Amino acid sequence: xxxxxxxxxxxxxxxxxxxxxxxxxxxxxxxxxxxxAAGAGSSVKMKGNPLPLAGTAVVVGQPLPAxxxxxxxxxPVNLGDGGGKVRIISVVPSIDTPxxxxxxxxxxxxxxxxxKQVEMITVSMDLPFAQARFAKDAKISNVTFVxxxxxxxxxxxxxxxxxxxxxxxxxxIVTDKNNVxxxxxxxxxxxxxxxxxxxxxAARGLL
Numbered sequence: 001x002x003x004x005x006x007x008x009x010x011x012x013x014x015x016x017x018x019x020x021x022x023x024x025x026x027x028x029x030x031x032x033x034x035x036x037a038a039g040a041g042s043s044v045k046m047k048g049n050p051l052p053l054a055g056t057a058v059v060v061g062q063p064l065p066a067x068x069x070x071x072x073x074x075x076p077v078n079l080g081d082g083g084g085k086v087r088i089i090s091v092v093p094s095i096d097t098p099x100x101x102x103x104x105x106x107x108x109x110x111x112x113x114x115x116k117q118v119e120m121i122t123v124s125m126d127l128p129f130a131q132a133r134f135a136k137d138a139k140i141s142n143v144t145f146v147x148x149x150x151x152x153x154x155x156x157x158x159x160x161x162x163x164x165x166x167x168x169x170x171x172x173i174v175t176d177k178n179n180v181x182x183x184x185x186x187x188x189x190x191x192x193x194x195x196x197x198x199x200x201x202a203a204r205g206l207l
Contacts (some may be wrong), residue, residue, distance in 0.1 A: 003144065004203065009199070015206075018097070018174065021034055023117055023127060027194050028037055028084070029098070029099055029102055029190040029192070030189070030191075031193040031194070032116045032187045032188055032189055032193065032194060033188070033191040033194065033198070034185075034188055035047070035090060035177065035184065035185045035186050035187070035188065036186050036187075036188045037057060037186065038053060038055070038057040038058050038158060038159035038160055038169070038171070038184070038186050039053060039054075039055055039056055039057025039058075039159030040052075040053065040054050040055060040056075040057075040159065041053075042057070042159070042186075043187060043188065044054075044162065044169050044170075044186065044187065044189070044190050045188060046189070046190045046191060047093045047189075047191060048189075051099065051163070051165065051190070052162075052163045052164070053159055053162060053163065053169060053186075054156065054159070054161040054162075055155060055156040055157060055158060055159040055160065055161050055162060055164040056156070056157055056158070056159050057158070057159035058157075058158035058160070058181060058184060060180065060181050060183070060184050061180065061181065061182075061183065062180065062181060063080070063178075063179050063180050063181070064079065064080055064158070064173065064179050064181055065080055065084070065088075065157040065158065066078055066079075066080030066081070066110055066117070066157075067079045067080055067148075067153040067154040067157045067158070068150075068151060068153050069123065069144045069146040069148050069150075069153070069154050069205070070077060070128050070146060070147045070148075070149065070150050071091050071128070071145075071147075072121060072128065072132065072145070074128060077146050078178065079097050079123070079146065079154055081120075081179070082119075082175055082177065082178070082179035085118065085119045085177060085184060086118045086119070086174070086176055086177055086179050086203050086206045086207060087106065087118065087119040087120075087121060087173075087174065087175075087203075088111075088119070088120055088121065088172065088174055088184070088200065088203050089115070089121045089122075089172070089173040089174070089175070089197055090103060090104065090107045090120070090121065090122045090123070090172055090196075091122075091124070091125075091160060091163070091168050091170065091171040091172065091173065092104065092122060092123070092124045092141075092168065092170060092193075093124065093125070093147075093165070093167040093168055093169070093170060093190060094124055094125065094167065095122070095124055095126050095130065095131060095134045096124055096126070096130065096134070097175075099170070099191055099192070099193060100124070100170075101121050101138075103170070103193055103194065103196065104122050104134075104138070104140065104143065105138065105140075105194075106196045107120055107122065107143055107196060108138075108140045108142055108143050110196070110197075112200065112204075114200055114203060114204060115142040117141075117207055118146065118203050118207070119144065120142055120143045121143065121144045121145075121146060121147050122140060122143050122145050122146070123147075123148055123154055123167065123168065124145075124147065124148070124167075124168060125147065125148055125149045125152075125155075125167050126147055127147060127148045127149055128145070128146075128149075131145035131146075131147060133146070137193055144194065145171075145174070148168060149167055152166075153182065154168075155168050158173075160186070162190070165178045168190075169190065170186075170190050170191075170193075170194060171186045171187060171188040171194065172185045172194045172195075172196065172199040174199050174202045174203045176206045177206070182202060183198075183199055183202035183204060185199065186196070
């Protein structure tokens with residue numbers, strides 16, 4: 001467990017500076033509108049340096065693969081079970097970085113009321129305890145946090161593992177009520193924000 005925590009902290013330091021609290025999130029973070037392909041053979045960049053992705057690519061128009069992650073109370077959750085709901089799945093490398101903090105707050109606070117009809121999910125490799133602490137400190141109650149730290153099924157089955165770091169690439173996935181992927185953005189530059197409003201518009205069109 002200690003090695004996992006140390007590894008995640010070291011990798012998070014590469015993704016962005018240490019977490020400084022939600023009130024200190026920079027307002028001028030760059031935002032990417034483009035996307036790259038998921039999966040082996042593709043890559044994302046970190047401050048311009050390419051990092052290869054691993055796993056089988058998630059595909060728009062296909063069902064989101066079954067993948068077991070860890071939810072609150074260390075309970076297993078299958079992200080391939082959409083429960084008949086439209087979902088926005090926000091994927092972040094580590095919630096303890098300013099970019100991931102801002103991405104998660106935008107999902108929670110700037111969704112224009114979508115959270116009443118759409119399930120909001122944040123996935124990262126952070127331990128569930130860290131996710132619970134983040135949600136409590138940030139006063140976020142309308143987003144479900146799940147962790148891929150254990151078996152890494154979500155990252156591998158969707159082609160979102162940054163191979164050298166063992167973290168998830170920054171991405172946003174929207175699935176319809178039948179669990180079919182209808183929108184996908186894999187952010188080309190890990191330190192930039194995704195176009196969350198585009199994802200929310202896609203989700204709104206599925207209601």
